[in-house]
Amino acid sequence: MRVEMFVFVVSGAICVAGALGVVLFRNPVHNALSLVATLFGVAVLFVAQGAYFLAAIQVIVYAGAIVVLFLFVIMLLGVDQDDDVRFEPIPGIRIAAVIVGISLLGMSLIALLSSPDVVTGAPSALAPLDPATPDVNRIGAALFTDYIYAFEITAVLLTIAVVGAVMLSRQSPEVPLDTEEFPDGTMASELAIRREETSVADSVDTDGPEPADAEIAADAAGSE
Amino acid sequence: MELVWLIPALPLLAFLILIPFGRKLSDPGAGWFATLLVGGSFAVSAAVYLELMSRPADDRVVHQVLFTWIPAGDFSVDIGFLADPVSITMALFITGIGALIHMYSVGYMKGDPKYSKFFTYLSLFVASMLVLVLADNLLLTFLGWEGVGACSYLLISFWFNEEANATAGKKAFVTNRIGDFGFMVGTFLLWMTIGTINYVDIPERLGGITELTATAIVLLFFLGATGKSAQLPLFVWLPDAMAGPTPVSALIHAATMVTSGIFLLTRLEPLLFQAPIAGEVIAWVGLATALVAALAAVAQNDIKKVLAYSTISQLGYMFLALGSGAIVAGMYHMITHAFFKALLFLGSGSIIRSMSHEQDMRLYGRLRKYLPITSITFILGWLAIAGIPPFSGFWSKDEVLAAAYSSENLGVLKWGIGILVALLTAFYMTRLVIMTFFGPKENWRDPEKLEEIGVASSFDDSDPSADAEAHHLEPSHTPKESPWTMTVPLVVLATLATVAGILNLPFADRFKSLEIWLEPVLTHSHEAPVATTLFILAGVAIVAAVLGVIAAYFVYQKQKIPAERIEKPALVHALYINDTYAEVVAGPGTAVFQGIADFDATMVDGAVNGVAKVTTDAGNGLKPLQSGLVRTYALTLSAGAVLLLGYVVMRMSF
């Protein structure tokens, strides 16, 4: 029992610290690394509760794939500078967020701690957690029997997500910068203080023709 | 006999096919196609008729239920057809005359830009009319009733480019609404009282009905009939309905649709005999209508208006027969009238067409030699309607008058007025024939007269899309006989108008084939007066008819008496009944309607607009909530979660 308590306290502390890091660090890279800490902590807690398969998945998929994807995007876009947190365009939202967050926690704690039985569901509606069988077998059996339709639908969901991601991130040089979609200037005055270099880059983008277009025009002129 | 449903289905099929393909079939394909299918419907009707004839007299009913239309608790209505002697007689002459008029229209409507549309409507009309007569319950009859009303509207205002035509259509429609109100309330009352609206069940359940209720029901249905069959007080739409193409006037406003009121009361004949007072009302209204319309017909100059008033007058005769309890006489006159009035209308159409669409009879004259077939057939129709033996009109009219004579209350007075109407009928029809075919001279040759009357003519049955000059009657105009598609129906109808009297000859019981045929359906039979009385009555009727003819001969052929002394303004305006309505509706009526419109604009629209305004204002008020800033959404979402948790905590603690 002491070991379990020790494991819970240590991994719980890692989780909370990581979570706070995600919220409080200014640099997105640091945020991502904090997220990894939380994910590892949760994985350890999964192990502590006997969910070995999920712990493995957690590390492989979350820490291994998703966070790497985050980091990849951060590097790709070159946004690894610190966020500007001095200015808040929506006044009062930070205080409101903290209040709502604390009351969310407080309400949850009241609900959890004031009642002796937190759980109202029926015990073992699907399949018991029999320690004799490995949990992979049990999850697999449940997935491919009771949850077969949900499982198949997630396959469709993933396919759609992949197609959608490809469609969204594909670069099409024919489409010029859509100034209507991102009206320049109006938002800047209303909402965001933008870094100087950003506005310079924007004005260059909107004023001149796309480089690809210019090339095509030059090619056409040359061939004539 | 499973073919009954085909009778209305074939014209309906023509309608459904002509909607999409009418333009492709065009002129004259669409017309011939519709004619063929209506003719097919006639063939089916004849087959059903022969089938019924081959059965014993008390088994001549085919009741075919296709499916349940409205199942609603106790109240269940079927789409069902009832072919018995009454309805199949109606179906026979509707499809027969309908087919002839379709054929006639092939020629008459030639070159009209809306050629295929005309036949689309006409087929739909025939289908609706057949549903009306073949229906086995009042609601399905009402469906047909409204269907023919809609087609009538569409066809009266067929040439809607001219406002008078469109207005005439609206007038017919609105006037008929008043009658339809009676029909509907009558149906409701009947269902409330005896719990059925099925014709088959009505006679059995009449046991408990009080005379008062029966009277109310019959009078409500009679109100419906006065609308559709153009009786007092709702007859005013029919003269204006002549704005439609002439075949429409012949088919809808003379032969078939306007008789649906008589058909309806015939169908409800068991009820009719429960309400003697209602019968009396019907007889007197019919008689009054007959007299007023006959007087008005004397003074009309538009050839179609004469025939329109004549139709109203003859329909009055039919209601007189029904009110006097002589159902068979009413049906008999309805059939012969369908033949000779359709003939007269088609003949007038042939004349109008040959006279560059000029309808004013004062511009006709001596057309006999230009239109040989039209004039001969028209004269046969004239003899029939004037009541000259042995033409069909004489026999049927005589039977109606005999029935009036032998009715219980004031029979002789009714008969006397009937004879007066017969005299007037002979007079105005002779006037029409003389002004058109005989007369001293060819009036349109006189340029001054042409100028004076041509402008003043009440309305013009012309095709507005064609060049207006093409329809202007010139002094040099030479009328031409119509094509064969128009003359063949004339000849067929003239034959029928001449000989249709044999349907029900009064000489002996075995000659009364129509009565024998219809008798099994009717719950009450009418006792004809004894033979000697009958012959005296017939003699007087003949004398009256001949007197009318001679009087008109002296006025219009010999011109011994100036026509102005007879054609008083009051008669031209049909005793100012229409004008009175117009005054009432335009004066106090408009004020009332304006009040209702104001109520609608302020209260009803106010409520509707208020709801809309509340919604819009609420939307505008809530608009800032959708800031487009996803973080505020997240905040709101979290706050919502807090509220939900708060609810859970509350529930746990209480």
Add this chain to the structure above:
Amino acid sequence: MIVELTQTWYLVLAALIFAIGATGLVIRRNPLVMFMCVELMLNAVNLTFVSFGNMLDDVGGQVFVFFVLVVAAAEVAVGLALVVAITRRRQGATADDLSLMRG
């Protein structure tokens, strides 16, 4: 004094992580970090699923974590593609700049 470690502790921890994630989601403006906060919240929920599964002696809780993982993966794939697409057209765009859908 040794406090007994019950399942409730796991739930309390999950509530804490969830609240931190929710607060972070509102406070941060960088869409990437906001996605990370969403991942935090999802992980908190996953933790409760496993705990409830243990409390009820049911494998269903673990199966649901599996589905949450799948949905999270799909969400991250699409979401990051969106961020890439937006940032490519507009350097340094924050979530507040994307308010074209305001009423």
